Amino acid sequence: MAKPQKRYVCQQCGSVASKWAGQCADCGDWNTLVEDAGAVVTPFQAKHNLQSGGRAIALSGLDSEIPLPDRMATGIAELDRALGGGFVEASATLIGGDPGIGKSTLLLQAAAKLALAGRRVAYVSGEEAADQVRLRARRLGLGSAPVQLAAATSVRDILTTLGQGQAPALLVIDSIQTMHSDLIEGAPGTVSQVRASAQELIRFAKERGTALVLVGHVTKDGSIAGPRVLEHMVDTVLAFEGERSHQYRILRAVKNRFGGTDEIGVFAMASEGLSEVGNPSSLFLSDRDESVSGTVVFPALEGTRPVLVEIQALVVRLASGATPRRAVVGWDSARLAMILAVLEARCGLSFSTSEVYLNIAGGYRVADPAADLAVAAALVSALSERPVATDAVAFGELALSGEVRPVAHANLRCREAAKLGFGKAMAPASGVEKGALEVAGFRTLGAFVEHLLGR
Known part of the structure; x- marks a missing residue:
């Protein structure tokens, strides 16, 4: 059982003494030391109490004039x-x-x-x-x-x-x-x-x-x-x-x-x-003189830098009874499964009897959710064997309801695509200003698929 620690506090100056004395050793006044009931201190608390004995540090406000590091x-x-x-x-x-x-x-x-x-x-x-x-x-x-x-x-x-x-x-x-x-x-x-x-x-x-x-x-x-x-x-x-x-x-x-x-x-x-x-976009774009089905250019955004990458898709139909394969390089495989499900549920396209391969050209890795619309365009193009225009880019986020959602920095993506000679952009209906590119806006994935199929 720990014993209570006795201390005597001067009522005049506030100094603390371990013993009672008639005169305060600090201020010199007489009969000012009064016993104070201190807290119960255990040996563990005495060794591990960090509220005293340290060096006082200087505190400054957020508005202090301190030179920033070079x-x-x-x-x-x-x-x-x-x-x-x-x-x-x-x-x-x-x-x-x-x-x-x-x-x-x-x-x-x-x-x-x-x-x-x-x-x-x-x-x-x-x-x-x-x-x-x-x-x-x-x-x-x-x-x-x-x-x-x-x-x-x-x-x-x-x-x-x-x-x-x-x-x-x-x-x-x-x-x-x-x-x-x-x-x-x-x-x-x-x-x-x-x-x-x-x-x-x-x-x-x-x-x-x-x-x-x-x-x-x-x-x-x-x-x-x-x-x-x-x-x-x-x-x-x-x-x-x-x-x-x-x-x-x-x-x-x-x-x-x-x-x-x-x-x-x-x-x-x-x-x-x-x-x-x-110009990193030149590393990830192949020679696009000829139209090839299943390829779409996506203006990705890395920090403040737009990078145009090519998304490639291949759809191979299988005989009945075979288990289709899904292979992804450079993108999230779970997100590909979500895009395939939305295309089947909202647009009536069937991928259940086909193998699907998706690749980001050049070994680039994409984590931008704005790539949803470009991936959907590549899949629809590969399934229908209808090439996407070589001077077009696609970007936009897809919801499970089939809605095409706006993305961040859409105008910056369009300006970068225009610098590299692209003339069209397939994008969400809102959030994109009319500028250097001819913008085709879509509110739903169904309307976007109808546009790709020329219906």
Whole structure:
């Protein structure tokens, strides 16, 4: 049973004493100490009470005049677009991607450009020797860049070295799964080691104003390996997507505390490294001189950038009794099932005896709900073997009732399509202004199907 803690409070100045005395030791007044019945304090509470004994912190309002952190533009426009304008001082960025996708190449190019611009840049590799990084830099034509290079895995050694002089403006750690902290037991790459190493590196970046970039491994499903809390600790998470067999690479901002999410940067892999792609729509559109059934162009929106992609559908009729197959590449298979159900229930089209294949050209992945109308157009075109006009684009969201719903940034999609030579747009009846394109608006999916079939 815990004993109540006795204390004596001065009625004049409010000071607290553990014993009664005739005179207050702080203000000097006599007979002002009065016993106060304190709360019952257990030994556990005495050790774990965090309401006292700390350092008072300064609080500021939202309207306080505090200078915002500066951004460091890398000179690589696509990378700066994904970051929201460049690296932010005292920030932590995590970039993940499949092995061989080009993470180290991109960061080496960015580090070299910042170093050539007069910034102090440190590149620490835990997977390669320093000579291997130098060979890659020479192959990329960046051998003369004044980048401070090291091959190390000990976080204590890295921070001790960087803390001796002026802190670098940019610090690249390749990769965080190879780092080791001697404060935690375990091999590099374990959950505790990754968390502890990242925490120490992020603390250094916040205190010294360094822009920190961590390279992370990914698992089989494409998510960043290691503890999920690692993505919460950093300010920006970038995902480097693409296939080795394809030339292009997409850098996607999954999380960004200093800019918008879902921004993308598009690169093309070449012998001299990653080059920027100013017009990414040219990568995902095939030669459309001839009309082919089952192909429709969809103006997707990635952040603030419209990207025109080609949606391809193939419908193969089967003999009676065979089980039809549904195959999707680059889109949600559950959403394809929903579109097929709406076409059957609201438009009377039957896909139950046919195999359906849907593909997004170029290996692109679409998550925009505005692709519903373009997918429906490709399916109807493939089923009826009637090609869609080569100069037309389609976008719009479909409801289960068959209604064609308006989508965000419809005018921006139309302007991008007009720049690439398209003249028509099949879109929702509302939300699209008359502009550079000839817009055909539809309120229901049934009216849209009748238009495609020429009825």
